[in-house]
Amino acid sequence: MGEIRKKKSTGSAARFFRVFFSRGIITKICFGILILFVLIAVFAPLICKLIGFGPYEQDLFNMLKKPSSEHLLGTDDIGRDTLARLVYGARVSLLTGILSSVWAAIVGILIGLAAGYFGGLLNTVVMRITDAFIAIPPIIFTMVLSSMVKGNLLGLSLVIGVSIMPSYIRMVNGLVGSLKENDYVVAAKLVRENDFIIMLKHLLPNCMASMIVTFTMNVGTAIMLESTLSYLGVGIAAPTPAWGVMVSEGYKYLVNQPLVAILPGVCIMLVVISFNICGDSLRDAMDPRLRGKL
Amino acid sequence: MAEKDILLKVENLKMYFPAEKTLGGKVTNWVKAVDDVSFEVERGKTFGLVGESGCGKTTTGKCILRINNPTEGHIYYNGLDLATASRSEIWNIRREIQLIFQDPYGSLDPRQSCGDILREAIVLGEGRQSRKQVRERVDELLRIVELLPEMADRYPHELSGGQRQRLGIARALACDPKLIVCDEPVSALDVSIQAQVINLFQKIQKELGLTYVFIAHDLAVVRHIADTIAVMYLGHIVEIMDAEEIFRNPVHPYTQALLSAVPITDYDVERSRQRILLEGEVPSPLHAPAGCPFNPRCIYAKDICRKEMPPLKDMGDGHCVACHVCGRK
Ligand SMILES: Nc1ncnc2c1ncn2[C@@H]1O[C@H](COP(=O)(O)OP(=O)(O)OP(=O)(O)O)[C@@H](O)[C@H]1O
Ligand code: SF4
Ligand SMILES: [Mg+2]
Numbered sequence: 001m002g003e004i005r006k007k008k009s010t011g012s013a014a015r016f017f018r019v020f021f022s023r024g025i026i027t028k029i030c031f032g033i034l035i036l037f038v039l040i041a042v043f044a045p046l047i048c049k050l051i052g053f054g055p056y057e058q059d060l061f062n063m064l065k066k067p068s069s070e071h072l073l074g075t076d077d078i079g080r081d082t083l084a085r086l087v088y089g090a091r092v093s094l095l096t097g098i099l100s101s102v103w104a105a106i107v108g109i110l111i112g113l114a115a116g117y118f119g120g121l122l123n124t125v126v127m128r129i130t131d132a133f134i135a136i137p138p139i140i141f142t143m144v145l146s147s148m149v150k151g152n153l154l155g156l157s158l159v160i161g162v163s164i165m166p167s168y169i170r171m172v173n174g175l176v177g178s179l180k181e182n183d184y185v186v187a188a189k190l191v192r193e194n195d196f197i198i199m200l201k202h203l204l205p206n207c208m209a210s211m212i213v214t215f216t217m218n219v220g221t222a223i224m225l226e227s228t229l230s231y232l233g234v235g236i237a238a239p240t241p242a243w244g245v246m247v248s249e250g251y252k253y254l255v256n257q258p259l260v261a262i263l264p265g266v267c268i269m270l271v272v273i274s275f276n277i278c279g280d281s282l283r284d285a286m287d288p289r290l291r292g293k294l
Numbered sequence: 295m296a297e298k299d300i301l302l303k304v305e306n307l308k309m310y311f312p313a314e315k316t317l318g319g320k321v322t323n324w325v326k327a328v329d330d331v332s333f334e335v336e337r338g339k340t341f342g343l344v345g346e347s348g349c350g351k352t353t354t355g356k357c358i359l360r361i362n363n364p365t366e367g368h369i370y371y372n373g374l375d376l377a378t379a380s381r382s383e384i385w386n387i388r389r390e391i392q393l394i395f396q397d398p399y400g401s402l403d404p405r406q407s408c409g410d411i412l413r414e415a416i417v418l419g420e421g422r423q424s425r426k427q428v429r430e431r432v433d434e435l436l437r438i439v440e441l442l443p444e445m446a447d448r449y450p451h452e453l454s455g456g457q458r459q460r461l462g463i464a465r466a467l468a469c470d471p472k473l474i475v476c477d478e479p480v481s482a483l484d485v486s487i488q489a490q491v492i493n494l495f496q497k498i499q500k501e502l503g504l505t506y507v508f509i510a511h512d513l514a515v516v517r518h519i520a521d522t523i524a525v526m527y528l529g530h531i532v533e534i535m536d537a538e539e540i541f542r543n544p545v546h547p548y549t550q551a552l553l554s555a556v557p558i559t560d561y562d563v564e565r566s567r568q569r570i571l572l573e574g575e576v577p578s579p580l581h582a583p584a585g586c587p588f589n590p591r592c593i594y595a596k597d598i599c600r601k602e603m604p605p606l607k608d609m610g611d612g613h614c615v616a617c618h619v620c621g622r623k
Binding site for chain 2: 182183184186187188189190191192193201202205206
């Protein structure tokens with residue numbers, strides 16, 4: 001029995017990946033890029049040991065240098081190794097992006113679920129507040145609040161999380177509003193399932209596919225926001241190697257040593273796009289109706 | 295005649311939905327989906343409810359299940375008035391009354407395997423059950439509805455329409471119901487499968503002593519299964535009679551029209567019988583005609599039909615008809 005179950009689960013995992021990659025080479029590349037950046041972020045200290053420079057280490061004899069065998073991607077204006085800073089930057093960006101999306105998802109999904117399911121006054125109040133929130137541009141909202149967290153990564157992720165939360169509330173609310181009309185919800189009530197379980201067992205899983213897409217795309221948005229804030233000097237505080245910080249410090253030397261500003265910019269772009277594309281493919285793979293077809 | 299054992303008694307049931315509202319929230323027009331409907335269902339028997347689309351069959355069924363809260367009237371189930379019962383009273387008998395859905399696919403959560411769907415319904419029942427008991431019950435239910443035990447691992451989208459409906463039946467049975475409201479359970483299925491599923495309904499009824507309220511939009515489906523048939527039109531019951539009687543002696547013009555749409559296999563009868571074709575559309579319940587709801591389409595309509603609503607009159611033997619003209623013999 002146990003063996004049969006095991007076999008079955010590996011079978012469905014294989015199907016999952018087949019659908020996931022069925023969109024062709026682009027998904028594969030983007031997935032690869034994400035894996036690469038995650039590995040880089042995880043093993044950042046190890047990588048820095050290999051290249052021989054830390055992200056804060058200044059090599060005052062080599063300032064604004066072109067790539068060389070010593071500094072593989074060159075150095076910035078005060079002689080810090082660009083590669084080492086990029087590597088640590090991946091850590092900062094991914095961590096802020098994922099953390100803020102997680103906060104936003106947990107709180108936003110619960111609020112949207114309850115409001116959408118119970119409807120009525122609760123729903124009206126929640127949705128009015130959410131609409132008001134959405135009317136404020138996230139960059140302004142986060143700029144104001146981030147001045148309170150003073151460059152702290154955890155605090156910044158909370159602020160960004162609050163700013164992307166309305167997207168979850170709205171999405172879950174809309175989905176639940178239509179899902180709860182389904183006969184299977186009526187059927188669950190008839191077998192005496194309580195509201196709480198209906199929400200968690202029937203409504204939430206059926207929102208999951210869309211949630212995953214929103215989540216991955218929001219990680220991208222959050223990274224974008226974090227980089228912008230850091231670039232503007234109100235995000236991650238200066239010596240910390242965030243990609244946004246690197247762009248803002250490096251663009252002054254765009255003419256002499258363009259790599260210092262361009263490389264972190266490229267990293268931001270790659271990660272944000274990869275999150276978006278992987279989100280799309282995940283949606284396909286999570287749909288049991290598509291599984292086994294493609 | 296012996297005292298009838300009535301399980302469900304519906305009295306003057308009305309279900310109005312607000313259709314138009316003023317800005318202040320005052321309702322100015324109602325959809326009278328069910329308007330003054332009364333009937334009785336005997337324990338262990340099948341009550342057929344027939345009518346065209348939109349005449350309020352599903353709404354009647356949902357009132358019995360208290361998915362809809364009736365506007366007015368009473369629904370006595372084993373002595374308890376479901377129409378006015380409190381939440382906790384409903385909660386107590388919730389599992390005794392089940393519904394089979396018109397759309398077998400929409401009523402199954404696409405993310406649950408068939409086994410999970412049944413297990414969920416089983417474990418919420420009375421008393422704690424061990425895993426083994428639950429598994430045995432799943433197998434038993436699948437056997438009752440004539441599905442293979444392997445189906446437990448499948449997902450609803452992997453089943454055929456007939457299999458899905460069987461699973462829906464199994465889920466309802468998992469609650470040990472006494473009364474099942476079957477809302478056009480076969481109208482989404484192929485004709486060849488319809489007969490199988492109807493036979494299954496009959497078999498289960500015989501085995502478990504269930505009572506059915508069986509909703510259908512054509513008489514051909516209920517003629518095999520129902521003991522009593524009520525014909526609905528625009529929220530009203532226009533004729534109630536024994537199932538035998540409806541084919542022998544249909545009285546209401548609407549029933550006659552419905553009946554003439556049912557194919558008869560006997561060639562001579564088929565040739566000689568008079569076909570009554572219905573003209574026009576069912577009026578929307580929003581703009582129901584005054585008087586008899588059927589009057590715009592009725593070939594016998596007289597002046598009184600456009601003014602007064604005909605009451606449901608007993609013509610003897612429990613055969614009731616609501617018609618100014620045809621009821622009088
Ligand atoms: N929740 C609701 N709000 C407003 N109107 C409703 C609602 N539910 C049903 N109605 C209306 O009540 C009328 C009867 O609907 P009902 O679903 O009971 O018909 P039905 O006889 O089951 O038809 P069908 O054969 O199509 O299933 C329809 O006109 C419908 O538009
Ligand atoms: S009451 Fe009049 S309109 Fe209505 S069915 Fe009878 S004859 Fe026709
Ligand atoms: Mg219906």
